[in-house]
Amino acid sequence: xxxxxxxxxxxxxxxxxxxxxxxxxxxxxxxxxxxxxxxxxxxxxxxxxxxxxxxxxxxxxxxxxxxxxxxxx
Numbered sequence: 001x002x003x004x005x006x007x008x009x010x011x012x013x014x015x016x017x018x019x020x021x022x023x024x025x026x027x028x029x030x031x032x033x034x035x036x037x038x039x040x041x042x043x044x045x046x047x048x049x050x051x052x053x054x055x056x057x058x059x060x061x062x063x064x065x066x067x068x069x070x071x072x073x
Contacts, residue, residue, distance in 0.1 A: 003062070005050065012050040017043045 002015040023044075029032065031053050037043040041069040047053050 010050055012047040012054070014045040015043070017041065
């Protein structure tokens with residue numbers, strides 16, 4: 001999994017599956033979109049206007065729970 005922030009577009013991207021994928025986009029609202037790949041797998045999440053959605057000058061804490069190390073790789 002990779003989480004990245006683009007300050008130019010003010011977008012936060014959470015990529016759940018690495019590599020290139022043909023995806024379709026499902027918009028939950030104006031700011032949040034899901035990237036759905038082959039076999040209907042969730043490939044990524046995009047948050048536009050991230051400073052508004054998450055709060056300005058605030059990076060949320062990331063907590064990973066109950067995931068065995070082998071599954072996370």
